[in-house]
Amino acid sequence: MTAQSSDIAIEVRQVAKTFGGVREVVALKGVDLTLKQGEFAAVLGASGCGKSTLLSMLAGFEKASSGTMTAFGHPIQKPDPERAVVFQEAALFPWLNVWENVVFSLKNRSIPKARYEAKARQLLEAVGLGAFHHHHPDQLSGGMKQRVGIARALLMEPKVLLMDEPFGALDAQTRLEMQELLLDVWGRDRRTVMFITHDIEEAIFLSDVVYVMTARPGTMKARIEVPLGRPRHVDMLTTPEFSELRREIMALIREEVAAARAAA
Numbered sequence: 001m002t003a004q005s006s007d008i009a010i011e012v013r014q015v016a017k018t019f020g021g022v023r024e025v026v027a028l029k030g031v032d033l034t035l036k037q038g039e040f041a042a043v044l045g046a047s048g049c050g051k052s053t054l055l056s057m058l059a060g061f062e063k064a065s066s067g068t069m070t071a072f073g074h075p076i077q078k079p080d081p082e083r084a085v086v087f088q089e090a091a092l093f094p095w096l097n098v099w100e101n102v103v104f105s106l107k108n109r110s111i112p113k114a115r116y117e118a119k120a121r122q123l124l125e126a127v128g129l130g131a132f133h134h135h136h137p138d139q140l141s142g143g144m145k146q147r148v149g150i151a152r153a154l155l156m157e158p159k160v161l162l163m164d165e166p167f168g169a170l171d172a173q174t175r176l177e178m179q180e181l182l183l184d185v186w187g188r189d190r191r192t193v194m195f196i197t198h199d200i201e202e203a204i205f206l207s208d209v210v211y212v213m214t215a216r217p218g219t220m221k222a223r224i225e226v227p228l229g230r231p232r233h234v235d236m237l238t239t240p241e242f243s244e245l246r247r248e249i250m251a252l253i254r255e256e257v258a259a260a261r262a263a264a
């Protein structure tokens with residue numbers, strides 16, 4: 001089924017990215033990607049295939065060398081609050097407490113407190129940090145810092161959340177908790193999400209659709225719809241359906257890792 005243009009959040013057409021320098025690097029070539037509004041899409045691919053480069057271009061931090069990228073029908077040319085980014089490290093200000101970190105951007109833009117206070121409280125509650133407003137980052141675990149980062153991004157009410165391996169630095173148990181928390185928070189208003197990860201299970205568990213990239217120069221190798229219902233439960237990780245999908249995606253990625261090794 002093709003999406004109506006009004007349903008489309010992000011559209012990437014034939015995008016290429018070459019980094020100049022002493023040795024030119026063709027990071028991406030002929031990338032096509034469509035994210036429908038409210039869709040949760042994961043992007044998987046071998047290390048160095050250009051996942052972060054793609055996300056960075058969608059955030060407006062980097063320009064494409066060729067091709068087009070649009071968000072809600074308009075060209076992506078620079079960062080915009082409609083597209084929030086969550087990185088592997090939450091990059092919190094160490095001298096500010098949790099509350100101050102979460103509201104920093106809005107306060108900085110002189111937005112009156114009355115406009116965001118209730119929402120900020122609700123988000124901190126939703127990410128399990130209702131009792132930690134006055135804690136400073138050095139008093140928080142890695143998972144708690146990431147929750148602050150997620151609350152901070154969502155407070156901007158972005159239409160699109162761009163997440164670059166947000167749970168990559170967390171231990172397995174915390175990671176699973178964060179995945180469930182993200183699904184819970186996402187399920188409340190279903191913003192469009194692009195989620196980069198190296199973890200096949202994480203990609204399947206969270207997403208409506210999984211994109212698998214080729215080795216560098218990265219392009220889309222496969223688009224796989226995840227046939228699991230929502231809400232998702234950890235029990236789904238052990239179903240035959242889940243295992244079959246994991247096997248299929250693992251085989252696609254292995255081909256690309258082998259191609260990358262051969263090219264090196």
Ligand SMILES: Nc1ncnc2c1ncn2[C@@H]1O[C@H](COP(=O)(O)OP(=O)(O)OP(=O)(O)O)[C@@H](O)[C@H]1O
Nearest residue numbers: 019025027045046047048049050051052053054216
């Ligand atoms: N600013 C830059 N200048 C030059 N080359 C770059 C730059 N940023 C990325 N690259 C190169 O582009 C390629 C893609 O990098 P990118 O970080 O997007 O890959 P990735 O798929 O996110 O990797 P990983 O999974 O290891 O994080 C790599 O070869 C990288 O070295």
